[in-house]
Every structure is written in C-alpha cells, then in structure tokens.
Amino acid sequence: MIEDTIDVKNILGLQLPTDPRWVNLAEIKLEEILTDHAYCEQKAATTCITLIQKYSDRVELVEELSPIVTEEWGHFRAVLAELKKRNLPLGKQRKDIYVNKLLEFQKKDGSPEQRFLDRLLIMALIEARSCERFKRLSEGLDDEYMRKFYRKFMESEAGHYTLFINLSELYMPKKMVRTRWAQWLAYEKELMNSNEVRGDRIH
Numbered sequence: 001m002i003e004d005t006i007d008v009k010n011i012l013g014l015q016l017p018t019d020p021r022w023v024n025l026a027e028i029k030l031e032e033i034l035t036d037h038a039y040c041e042q043k044a045a046t047t048c049i050t051l052i053q054k055y056s057d058r059v060e061l062v063e064e065l066s067p068i069v070t071e072e073w074g075h076f077r078a079v080l081a082e083l084k085k086r087n088l089p090l091g092k093q094r095k096d097i098y099v100n101k102l103l104e105f106q107k108k109d110g111s112p113e114q115r116f117l118d119r120l121l122i123m124a125l126i127e128a129r130s131c132e133r134f135k136r137l138s139e140g141l142d143d144e145y146m147r148k149f150y151r152k153f154m155e156s157e158a159g160h161y162t163l164f165i166n167l168s169e170l171y172m173p174k175k176m177v178r179t180r181w182a183q184w185l186a187y188e189k190e191l192m193n194s195n196e197v198r199g200d201r202i203h
C-alpha cells in the first residue's frame with residue numbers, strides 16, 4: 001500500500017507530475033471522468049487478455065496476468081455501478097489521445113523481443129500514470145466518498161505497474177529494460193507537456 005507521504009513521481013519514475021489544474025477540471029466533469037475511466041478499465045482487461053493470447057508460451061505471464069483480467073474487470077464494474085447510482089448510462093467510448101500517442105512510440109520494426117518489451121512497458125506506463133491521476137483525485141476532490149473511491153484504484157494500479165516492470169525484468173535483461181524504460185519515461189514527459197489539460201479524460 002502506498003502511503004500519502006510517499007511521492008508518486010519518485011516511486012513510479014514519472015518525469016512530469018500532473019498539472020494541478022487537472023483535478024479542479026475533473027471535479028466539474030466527474031460524470032465524464034467516470035465514463036472515460038470505465039473504458040480505461042475495460043481496455044486494461046482486454047489488453048491483458050490479448051497479452052495472454054499472444055504470449056501463451058510464457059508461463060509466468062499467463063499466470064500473473066490472469067487474475068489481473070478479473071481485477072480490471074472488477075474495476076470496470078465498480079465504475080459502472082457508480083454511474084448507475086447517478087442514473088447515468090455508460091456512454092460511448094471516447095478517443096484515447098494519450099494511449100494513441102503512446103502507441104506511436106512502440107517499436108514496430110524491432111525484434112520480437114523488443115516488441116514484447118514495449119508491450120509490457122506501455123502497460124507499466126499507463127498503470128503508473130493512472131495511479132498518479134487517481135492519487136490526485138483521492139487527494140484533491142471535495143467529496144470524501146469519491147476521494148476514498150479513487151484511493152482504492154490508486155493502490156491497485158500501483159501494484160499493476162510493479163507487476164509489468166517485474167515481468168519485463170523476468171524475460172529481458174535488466175539493463176535492456178532500464179534503458180528502454182528511461183526512453184518511455186522521456187517520451188511520456190513530452191507527451192504530457194504537449195497534451196491539452198482536459199477535465200473529461202483520466203489521462
């Protein structure tokens with residue numbers, strides 16, 4: 001469990017903390033945030049399924065990611081229940097600019113090992129940034145119930161971040177993982193810097 005006093009930026013390696021204005025914007029559009037969040041959880045579950053299908057020969061990956069599918073789907077259901085409480089439908093899936101831009105950085109012409117590593121690291125990065133965003137919500141929202149609501153997600157996604165990093169280091173030399181991870185972090189920093197701060201998106 002992450003303590004409040006620990007700096008998420010340092011734990012997760014993220015190079016740029018979220019713009020402080022984001023929580024205030026998100027608070028105004030919390031209904032939009034719930035819909036976007038619901039789809040983030042759904043995509044996390046489906047991506048884990050895809051990884052299991054694609055890398056079915058990697059025993060540890062299959063074993064470790066199988067329960068994550070259940071967990072992410074549980075997250076989706078929790079957000080869906082929150083929408084229902086507010087008499088809101090799930091709504092349509094939105095264009096995920098953040099993830100689309102991350103995907104552009106994935107190695108397309110690398111070796112199968114490099115592509116495998118990128119698939120794991122992009123997941124680690126999305127988990128890390130999600131964790132950081134949930135931390136901001138869990139600290140910055142006025143509504144105590146919602147602060148607690150997001151705190152649970154924050155703790156869970158922090159664990160997922162660690163899992164994807166650990167899986168990378170299990171299958172790939174540590175030095176290779178560290179080098180590529182540093183490149184991902186630098187790329188994500190630029191992406192966060194250039195992306196518009198908007199209150200209707202988790203990322």
Ligand SMILES: [Fe+2]
Nearest residue numbers: 041044072075
């Ligand atoms: Fe999740």
Ligand SMILES: [Fe+2]
Nearest residue numbers: 044127157160
């Ligand atoms: Fe997650």
